[in-house]
Amino acid sequence: MADIGELVNIGLLGCGTIGSGVYHLADKNARELTMAAGRPFRISRILVKQIDEPRTFPADRSLMTTDAAAVLQDPEINVFIELIGGIEPARTFALDVLGRGKHLVTANKELVARHGRELMEAAARSGSQVRFEASVGGGIPLIRPLEESLGGDRVEKIMGIVNGTTNYILTRMSDEGSTYAEALAEAQGLGYAEADPVADVEGADAASKLAILCSIAFNVGVTDAQVYREGINGVRPEDLENARELGYAVKLLAVAISEDDGISARVHPTMIPLEHPLASVSGNFNAIFITGESVGDLMFYGQGAGSLPTATAILGDVVNVVRNMDRPPASRRSYWSRPGNVKPIDEALTRFYVVLRVEDRPGVLAWIAGVFGENQVSLESVVQKGFGDSAQIVMITHQVMERNFQAARERLADLDVVLEIPSVIRVESG
Ligand SMILES: NC(=O)c1ccc[n+]([C@@H]2O[C@H](COP(=O)([O-])OP(=O)(O)OC[C@H]3O[C@@H](n4cnc5c(N)ncnc54)[C@H](OP(=O)(O)O)[C@@H]3O)[C@@H](O)[C@H]2O)c1
Numbered sequence: 001m002a003d004i005g006e007l008v009n010i011g012l013l014g015c016g017t018i019g020s021g022v023y024h025l026a027d028k029n030a031r032e033l034t035m036a037a038g039r040p041f042r043i044s045r046i047l048v049k050q051i052d053e054p055r056t057f058p059a060d061r062s063l064m065t066t067d068a069a070a071v072l073q074d075p076e077i078n079v080f081i082e083l084i085g086g087i088e089p090a091r092t093f094a095l096d097v098l099g100r101g102k103h104l105v106t107a108n109k110e111l112v113a114r115h116g117r118e119l120m121e122a123a124a125r126s127g128s129q130v131r132f133e134a135s136v137g138g139g140i141p142l143i144r145p146l147e148e149s150l151g152g153d154r155v156e157k158i159m160g161i162v163n164g165t166t167n168y169i170l171t172r173m174s175d176e177g178s179t180y181a182e183a184l185a186e187a188q189g190l191g192y193a194e195a196d197p198v199a200d201v202e203g204a205d206a207a208s209k210l211a212i213l214c215s216i217a218f219n220v221g222v223t224d225a226q227v228y229r230e231g232i233n234g235v236r237p238e239d240l241e242n243a244r245e246l247g248y249a250v251k252l253l254a255v256a257i258s259e260d261d262g263i264s265a266r267v268h269p270t271m272i273p274l275e276h277p278l279a280s281v282s283g284n285f286n287a288i289f290i291t292g293e294s295v296g297d298l299m300f301y302g303q304g305a306g307s308l309p310t311a312t313a314i315l316g317d318v319v320n321v322v323r324n325m326d327r328p329p330a331s332r333r334s335y336w337s338r339p340g341n342v343k344p345i346d347e348a349l350t351r352f353y354v355v356l357r358v359e360d361r362p363g364v365l366a367w368i369a370g371v372f373g374e375n376q377v378s379l380e381s382v383v384q385k386g387f388g389d390s391a392q393i394v395m396i397t398h399q400v401m402e403r404n405f406q407a408a409r410e411r412l413a414d415l416d417v418v419l420e421i422p423s424v425i426r427v428e429s430g
Contacts, residue, residue, distance in 0.1 A: 005039030008322050009076045012046045013093055014083035015064065017056050018107055018134070019046070021307030022081060022314050024057035033315060037322040041079070047071040056307050072096055079321055081314060082106040091115055098122040098130065103325065105317040107134035107310055113208035113224040116215060120336040129324065130333075131317035136209040137162060137286050139309025140302040141316070146216045146290070153292035155217040158256040159272075159428065162209040164284030164304045165193045165200040166232050166252040170269075171282040174240040174249065180233055192284050203229035203252065203267040210254035213288070214265050218258050220340035222265060227254075228345040230268040239423050242394050243271050243353070246381070249279035250425060262341040264348050271353050271427040346403040351380065351427035353396050356412065357420040360391040364417045368393065371415070375408035376400065390419055396427060 010026075012019055026033065026043055034040040046064045065071060072080075072093060080097045082104060084090045090111050094104055099122055106112065112119065112132045123130045133143045137160075146155065161167050165187055172183040184201065187193035199205045207227040214222040232252050243250050248271035257264040272279050277299050281287040286304025291297050303309035358364050365382070372379060378398045385392040397405065412418050 008037075008039060008041035008078055008325070009044040009074075010041055010318065011071045011074060011077040011080045011097075012043045012083065013071065013080055013090075014085070015046050015048050015055060015059050016053075016083065016085075017307050018310045018314070019081070019083040020055040020057040020059050021311035022083065023059040025308060025311045025315055026318075029315070033319060037319045039322060041318065041322055044077060045071045045074055047084075068093065077102065078325065079103045079105065079318060081318065082108055082111075083314075084108070085110070087111060087114065091118075094119060095122050098126055098128050101126040101128050103129045103131075103321045105131045105314055105321060107132065107314055109135040109205065109208040109212060110224070113211040116212070116223070117221045117336045120333045124332040124334060129321050131321055132212070133317045134310045134313035136212050137288060137300065137302070138164075138304040138306060139312050140286060140288065140300050140304060141313065142213070142288055142300055143216055144316075144320070145300070146213070150217075150290070150292055150295065153294045154258070155290060155292050156258055157291040158210070158213050158217060158254070158288065159278060160206075160210070160213070160254045160288035161251050161278060161281050161286055162254050162288065162304060163200055163203075163206045163252060164286055165197065166203075166206070167281065167286070168192050168284040169201070170232060170235065170240070170250055170252065173235070173237055174244070175282075177237050177241075179237060180235060201233055202231035206252060206254045206267040210256055210265055210267055213254070214256045214263060214340060214342075215336060217256070217290075218263060218340060219335040220263075220338050221336040222263065222340040222342060226265060226340065226342040228266040228268070228348075232269050234423070235269050235425070236423060239353075239355070239425060242355070242385075243425075244274070246271075246353075246383075246394075246396065247274050248272060248353075248427065249274055249276075251278060251281070253278070253428065255428065259343070262343040265342050266345060266348060269425050271425055273429070276428075346401075346406075348402045349399050350402065351397050351399050351429070352405050353394070353423070353425045353427050354409070354421065355423040356393045356395070356418055357390050357422060358393055359417045359419065360388060361417070364391075365393070367415060367417060368412065371411045372397070372408050375404045375411070377405055377408045 253270035
């Protein structure tokens, strides 16, 4: 390898599920990586919290330290990979290295979604690069395709299954008729769901990922706090059964639409037609469906998490950084400083599936239709299920402004004949 450039030293911040996978792949695929990057690189120091923690893949203990300054200030290191996760100390470490002109690769969706602007501005000031391909969709290439391959098009819409845990839970509920609690316990048993699953099941993880995709696709800064979110814990096995009878699957979708008056960005359980490609994405897989003005529909599918798939995306970023180390960064992403105009959920236009438990007596349907009519909600289908003292009415609306639907829902809840509104799920046409 006589014509190969100088060795690049890398500092690995964190050596857990993903960090140890990165160490393993960097060693195993060193030859391929050197060819791709145009020069060799190696992990020369590893920062951890406790050296004796068990690792998913073995890593060289002699490189490990718990002394952050010893790694961050090592003058031999030019590229840092942040795989600690969460906001602090990851943010402080990231800003520290960027401030000193070092390059940063991270898989930290929370950090990029919340402090992306700060990171991009710090990188622009020092002329360093920030890459975060693995922060959305694990091993699925998304950021670079959106930023580079689709740079000549206008992205109109993104619809994604970006959280494997919730997709696994919904798949089990749909296929096996399990309750939400049973499916969650199963996902935890298999290691797909964290002991504390809140960030996954309540949609926060998906909201962070959608904020990042919005920023890249629409060239503005969008933060996780701007993304509306609802989790999956209210989805009942009956809803999945009703959905299937009506020709739909239920998925936790991250949806972003670029409209003339702003961006619609939301994460919520969604019914999508069974023939839509996202409907057949099952288990813990991820898929992101992107519609570009000129390119049309594209779908990216694969392992959205896991040690080696995610490590692959991280090393792809490292290759990119190393290839471009001696040139000015291709993109400073200055648009991140321009806050995105994300519209409130009230202004979203969607269809709704709604289930009402009502008294089974004459005239009930007319009252319900009247309330919907007063609020400009028109119904696409109405099915009555179950008879006796109380009946279930399953309805799908035509497209309606969210605020009109919610006004109708409030009025319906006040009607004496409406005993309960057990379920409301948004419906996408695809
Ligand atoms: N897991 C996935 O499938 C996945 C997929 C895509 C993206 N990501 C992202 O990748 C990042 C890493 O996730 P992970 O699953 O690998 O996490 P993890 O297994 O919990 O590993 C975290 C690592 O950071 C170290 N660490 C934690 N706090 C530290 C501190 N204060 N100082 C120094 N080191 C510290 C830990 O040290 P010890 O080992 O000594 O405890 C550990 O090595 C996160 O941002 C996550 O969102 C994960």
